[in-house]
Amino acid sequence: MTLLPAPPVGGHALPLARDLALHGDRTALVTAGGEISYRELAGRVEETARRLGLERRLILLPGANTADALVVHLAALSAGHPVLLVPGDHPEAVESLTAAYDPDVVIHPGPGEYRIEERRTGSAHTLHPDLALLLSTSGSTGSPKLVRLSYDNLQANAESIATYLGIRDTDRAATTLPLHYCYGLSVIHSHLLRGAGIVLTELSVADSCFWDLFRAAGGTAVAGVPYTFDLLDRVGFADMDLPHLRYVTQAGGRLAPERVRHYAELGARRGWDLFVMYGQTEATARMAYLSPSLAAEHPGAIGVPVPGGSFHLEPVEETPGDDGVGELVYTGPNVMLGYADSPEDLALGRTVDVLRTGDLARRTDAGLYEIVGRRSRFVKILGLRIDPRQIETMLERHGLDGLCAGDDEGLALAVTRRTGWDERRIRRRVVDECGLPARTVRVHLLPELPRLPTGKPDYQAVRALNRPAEAPADEAGGDGTDDLCALYARILDRSDVTPDSSFVSLGGDSLSYVEMSLRLEERLGRLPQSWHTTPIRELRQGENGPEDNGQGENGKGRRRRRTVETSVVLRAVAILCVVGSHIRIFEIRGGAHLLLAVAGFNFARFLLSSPERRERTRRTGRSIARIAVPSMAWTAFALLISDDYDLSNLLLLHNALWPEATGSGIHLWFVEALVYILLAMTALLAVPHVHRWERRFPYGLPLTLVGIGLLTRYELVGLPDRTQITDAVTIFWLFALGWAAARSSTVPRRLLVTIAALASVPGFFPGEPRRELFVMAGFCLLVWCPALPSTGRINRLAGLLAGSSLAIYLTHWQIYPLFDDLSKHLAFVISLIFGIAYATGVTWLVQRVSLGGRRPLREGT
Structure with a gap:
């Protein structure tokens, strides 16, 4: 039986999404989990289209290179629903655009199928019948300015791309770019149009697993922005065995001519073609392409207009003396309807007929177009008109990777470090190039150039480098x-x-x-x-x-209520309880175990905040060092003044080697357990499959780890008695519970982790019900109360204690015995003060070492 697509709910529908079933049993998607045929894909799209309803509504979809996200995207376009496609890996952008455009339907990624939140049965907006897709041009910032694209825009551009690339139904293109980025989306649309396959993955080209999947799938096409080619160089792409590769496409910014020539020649040797392309979101995706046969000879050109499009050059004031240079203006069926700045603009039809690109270009004798600058990037400094693009080109000639931006005050250059080049030498080259005084040029040497999530240069970040960090x-x-x-x-x-x-x-x-x-x-x-x-x-x-400067009901100004984050309060209270209980001023135990749950909570919020596997590993490693190094330094000092510790404590191995031991050697069990757990989690998440699983199931993975941890908590896996094994194993479930709590974005999820805590804590401390109650109460506050009422003074005190909690824990063992005989309360206060002082000293030392004695943002001149 042939599945018939759902009838459009009004206006148009996108043919390439509506006609998927026409490609029959050909492979549509290849994922790590298997293949999906066009017939199967059409069935899923049809089913989802019916779930989206018959009345036309605005649908917000967080983009991701997953089958679920693609199915929703195609279902909406096939049924006539306009799609607001937002960056799925940036929650702040999702929240911002949700608030700005009040979509009728919001799609929520999650384990299994995406959840469809119907905020209303109809639409709150007047939606123009041609409106198909809304895309941002500002990366992940969540800016409300969007590009309005029509069904004709999407279909025409896909057909144009498929024509000049010569896409065949046997091709298989990898998703190397985000779905919400017009370039990445155009790869999918143009290949689906021709019945070709999509190798659907969120893996980076820097990941060996990406190339394993690409080879196994018989991948034929790779797309990249300039930064992608930097990654390809790093992973040895030139020497890879890719027997099915037919073509590589490049867009999303200018690739240096020598790099274009290099890859064009590499492709000629290895049997694949390089297509250099040019486009903008406002043109749906592509406006020009350079034939592979011309890439090596004309590596600085963008080529000719795509089929169906045309260029002309309009004179501009910026280049009055440059013959043949003008602003590049594009005309074609893929030119956007116009911009949207608010929901009211969704009712508009076409407000733009031609696209003024803002790029300055010339037409060469060979009939090829070549970009020579950017109108909006010109700056005027001391009466001189400067083109930052030319400065970047000059840096390229000297083998330097750099970005240049500026304003009326001066230029900011971000340049990657290279042997033999310092700030002074680079500045001199720029000064000679453009004739500016040296004081107006500031050079910043960086490990990597600032880039947006799409890989494009982040010029706003470059400009920010010139701003003093501590301006009043x-x-x-x-x-x-x-x-x-x-x-x-x-x-x-x-x-x-x-x-x-x-x-x-x-x-x-x-x-x-x-x-x-x-x-x-x-x-x-x-x-x-x-x-x-x-x-x-x-x-x-x-x-x-x-x-609050507004007037209250009585006409008087009223102060805004202050709050403090619950995790900060819990850290402060927990360390007070730890120290006070050890000195025996009072008996409130369980603080260290509560701190472990808070550590898991913060691990998820901060150390796992980056979607990149290597960045996560780097952040976690740095965090481990910030725990281990001060601990080892203090332990070394304690070895000199007391006999509390031995070499095993110094190396943070005591609890692992002698978990059953008693005496002062067990003082640092909490620090050792936390370091062990963080090391284990770093190793676990460094495994590509686990990393992908965590990104796909951010709540499911920690919940699974809770279950695994409870096996050791209840001694169900044949382990020795918990007194015979390191505490990191027996208390790991608390860390995992905190992690799961941070990922509990809904009430049912919060209820589940709360029930797990309330069920598993009792009995863990036999005969100590108050200790168990303390841990459970603190955990419930962490899950259900993100902030607590407070005052400014309480905030400062809580922050001081929480920020110094590790140092206080480390040092109080050696400090309070010095004063315990005089006064337990005095010992308590001095232990806190000394720990705070130690934390302050460590922070100061770290800053001095990392900055080489300089203040941040004051170097590079």
Whole structure:
């Protein structure tokens, strides 16, 4: 029986999505889990289209290179529902665009099939019948400015691309770029149009598993932006055995001519073609392509218009003396309907007929178009008109990878480090090139160039490098954002903070989280629950200050209520209970075990915030070092002044070697257990399959680990008595519960982890019901109460204790005995003060070492 597609619900439908079944039993998708035929794909699309309903509605879909996301995307387009396609790996962008456009249906990724949230049965908006797709041009920032694309735009561009690439139904293209990025989406559309296969994966080309899948699937096509080619160089692409590879496509920014020539010649030797392409989201995807036969001879050209399109050049003031140079203007059926800045714009039809690209170009004698600059990037400094693109080209000639941006005050250059080149030498080259005074050119040597998630250059981040990190608030930008950037730069020791950065994107962890949250709360007032993933720009836009300047009912100003994050309070209370119980001022035990659950909670929030496997490993390794190194340093000092510890303690091995031991050697069991667990999780998540599983099932993986941990907690796997094995094994389930709690985004999930805690904690401390109650109560607060009412003074005290909790735990064993005989309360206070001082000293030393004695953001001149 042939499946017939659901009738369009109004307006048009996208033919390439509606006609999938026409390709029969050919392979449509190849995934790590198996193959899906076009007939099967059409069936899933048809079923999902019916679930989306008959009335035309705006559907928000977080993009991902998964079968579920693709099915929803195709189902909506086949049934006539406009799709707002947003970055699935950036929750802040999803939240921002959801708030800005109030979609009628929101798709939620999750284990199994995507969940469809129907916010209303009809539509809250007037939707133009031609409107098919809304895409952002601003990366992951969640900007409300979107490109409106029609069904004709999508179909025409897919047909055009399929024509000049010569796509066959035997081809299989890999998803090397995000679904929400117009380039990545065009790869999928153009291949589905021709009945070709898609190797559907979220793996990076830098991952060996990607190439295993690509070979097994008989992959024929790879697409990349310039950064992709950097990764290809690193993994030895030139020497790979890829017997089915037919063509490689490049777009998303300019690839240096020598790199184009290199890959064109490599392709000629290895039997595949290189297509250099040019496009913009406003043109659906592609406007020009360079034939593989011309790439080696004309590596600086973008080629000719795609089939169905045309170019012309319009004179511009910027280049009055350059013959033949003008702004490149494109006409074709793939030109967008126009922009949308608000939901009201969704009712608009076509407001744009031609696309003024903003690029400056010339037409060569060979009939090829060549980009020579960018209108919007020109800057005028001291009366001189400067093209940053030419400076980047000059750097390329000298073998340097760099980005250049500027304003009326001067130029900012981000350049990757290279032997023999320092800031002074690079600046001199730029000064000679453009005739500017040296004081207007600032060079910043970086390990890597700042890039957007799509791999494109992040010029906003480059401009931000020239901003002083510690400018006073009254000297900062008009919206006050720069002072927050300075705060982030100082606390996180980063020199690449921009208004679009967030705490997690800058690699913030639980050790810096406390200070950051309290400083922001002081400046902005009550913080949103998701502040750590919110761009700095949006934090500043959403603040009303610590005081509400509006008038109350009685006409008087009223103070805004202060709050403090629950995880901060729990860390502070737990360390007070640990120290107080050890000195025997009071008896409230369980603080260390509660701290372990909080550690799991923060592990998920911060160390797993990056979608990149290597970045996660780097962040976790740095966090482990920030725990282990101060611990080992203090232990070495304790060895000199007491006989509490031995070499096994210094190496953090005591609990692993002698778990049954008693005496002072067991003091550091908590530190050792936390380090062991973090090392184990780092190794586990470094496995590509586990990494992919965690990204696909962010709640399911920690819940599975909770189950595994409970096997050891209840001694169900034949392990020795828990007194005979390291604590890291027997208490791991608490860490996993905290991890799962952080991933509990819905009430049922929070209920499940709460029930698991309430069921598993009792009996773990035989004969100590108060200890068990303390741990359970703290865990419930962590799950259900993200913030607690507070005052400014309490916040500062809680932050000080929480931020110093590790240092206090380490040092109090040697400090309180010195004063215990005089006064237990005095011993308690001095232990806290000394721990805080040790934490402050360690932080200062780390900053001095990492910065080489310099303040952040003040180098490079």
